[in-house]
Amino acid sequence: MSRSYLIVGGGISGLSTAWFLRQRGHRVTLLEAREEAGGNLRTEHRNGFLIERGPNSTLNNRPALGTLFDGLGITPVEANAASKKRYVLRDGQLHALPMSPGSFIRTPLFSASGKLRLLAEPFIGRAPNEESVAEFVERRLGREFLDWAINPFVSGVYAGDPAQLSARAATAKVYALERDHRSLILGMINRMLFHKHRGGAGPSGKMISFADGMQVLAARLQEVLGEDLQCGVRVDSVQTSAQGWQVRSGERTWEADDLVLSLPAAETAALLAPLDPAFASPLQSIEYPHVASVSLGFARQAIKHPLDGFGFLIPRRTGVETLGVLFPSSIFAGRAPADHCLLTCFIGGALNPELGSLDDDEVKRRVLRDITPLLGISGDPALCSVNRWPRAIPQYSLGHLQRLESLEKIQTRFPGLHLRANWRDGISVADCVQNGHDFAQGQD
Numbered sequence: 001m002s003r004s005y006l007i008v009g010g011g012i013s014g015l016s017t018a019w020f021l022r023q024r025g026h027r028v029t030l031l032e033a034r035e036e037a038g039g040n041l042r043t044e045h046r047n048g049f050l051i052e053r054g055p056n057s058t059l060n061n062r063p064a065l066g067t068l069f070d071g072l073g074i075t076p077v078e079a080n081a082a083s084k085k086r087y088v089l090r091d092g093q094l095h096a097l098p099m100s101p102g103s104f105i106r107t108p109l110f111s112a113s114g115k116l117r118l119l120a121e122p123f124i125g126r127a128p129n130e131e132s133v134a135e136f137v138e139r140r141l142g143r144e145f146l147d148w149a150i151n152p153f154v155s156g157v158y159a160g161d162p163a164q165l166s167a168r169a170a171t172a173k174v175y176a177l178e179r180d181h182r183s184l185i186l187g188m189i190n191r192m193l194f195h196k197h198r199g200g201a202g203p204s205g206k207m208i209s210f211a212d213g214m215q216v217l218a219a220r221l222q223e224v225l226g227e228d229l230q231c232g233v234r235v236d237s238v239q240t241s242a243q244g245w246q247v248r249s250g251e252r253t254w255e256a257d258d259l260v261l262s263l264p265a266a267e268t269a270a271l272l273a274p275l276d277p278a279f280a281s282p283l284q285s286i287e288y289p290h291v292a293s294v295s296l297g298f299a300r301q302a303i304k305h306p307l308d309g310f311g312f313l314i315p316r317r318t319g320v321e322t323l324g325v326l327f328p329s330s331i332f333a334g335r336a337p338a339d340h341c342l343l344t345c346f347i348g349g350a351l352n353p354e355l356g357s358l359d360d361d362e363v364k365r366r367v368l369r370d371i372t373p374l375l376g377i378s379g380d381p382a383l384c385s386v387n388r389w390p391r392a393i394p395q396y397s398l399g400h401l402q403r404l405e406s407l408e409k410i411q412t413r414f415p416g417l418h419l420r421a422n423w424r425d426g427i428s429v430a431d432c433v434q435n436g437h438d439f440a441q442g443q444d
């Protein structure tokens with residue numbers, strides 16, 4: 001049976017939820033406060049460079065992505081094969097992460113004792129209590145793997161502190177290996193054998209974007225939704241009504257059977273606390289660190305490093321402030337003019353709250369100070385774009401799953417209320433699209 005839905009928040013979660021609901025015959029009205037939908041999907045074209053202000057790509061590992069792309073009539077581009085290589089900084093040098101048993105044995109990224117420590121992993125039992133990512137990794141894999149592999153990974157994905165993030169919530173797929181197979185190594189072997197037996201069926205798992213950048217996805221969704229999407233509408237309040245739910249913005253009101261909030265946690269709390277103050281605490285406790293992305297364009301000859309990979313991550317143990325650097329012009333075609341290259345650098349995060357007090361020139365100076373000796377940079381950049389996200393990435397910190405459970409209990413008192421955003425069920429673009437699909441499937 002067809003129902004009507006009011007969706008508040010036009011980021012990728014709200015956009016994809018609206019599209020999938022419409023595909024199943026439901027009526028939707030999507031309200032977005034900005035003049036343009038898309039949330040953090042922002043692409044800037046400047047002087048022949050293509051700059052991603054938000055996500056640079058997403059992993060094609062969720063089936064709903066293919067459904068969405070086919071329905072929208074858009075075709076993604078896959079990352080270049082060379083971009084599979086990832087570097088990690090240690091002892092002042094960039095080392096490629098090992099991608100095979102042989103390269104793992106030879107890599108200087110881990111010591112001989114650190115490598116031998118892995119032999120004990122299948123014999124380590126499960127922990128009785130919730131662990132942080134740091135506790136989980138150190139228990140199973142040892143301190144070296146925490147410092148030189150997982151710590152930079154967490155910085156790159158969450159801009160977070162592994163000592164505060166929940167292993168169950170923030171690294172759910174890795175945690176599931178221990179839960180289901182008792183061992184990370186045995187679990188990975190089991191999954192490889194399973195996929196080999198299945199003939200490699202399923203999503204490719206390759207990194208993808210679009211020829212004109214990630215904002216293509218948001219722009220196409222905005223185009224297809226048409227009048228069902230209303231931008232420049234900042235919602236003041238929500239309340240139950242005779243029909244189900246009412247949303248108010250100034251003197252304007254909308255009503256529908258169901259209400260979907262696809263907003264950051266704090267904004268969700270502000271709208272729901274008047275309905276029930278119990279909503280406030282679990283939502284307000286979800287933190288978002290301040291992160292800046294610094295896009296730097298150079299003449300190719302100004303950088304000695306071959307830039308033959310996806311980029312590099314910087315472990316916090318090195319003392320280097322910058323979190324990591326992507327090589328967009330090596331990952332996808334058309335990101336820089338001929339004989340030029342583009343770097344995207346990230347700085348800030350949960351362990352560097354000082355970032356918010358720095359001006360753009362100082363942010364640029366610190367990034368160049370960090371990366372110039374690592375990449376062999378000479379001269380000034382031909383382009384610089386500093387993009388700030390004061391609330392960049394929701395942190396799935398210890399107790400996150402319990403917070404979600406408490407929210408679900410409160411929601412049961414408000415039939416027709418739904419919460420869909422990247423502070424729950426995954427932070428990636430692919431996660432948000434899949435969650436929008438799964439939500440719509442469950443509404444029939």
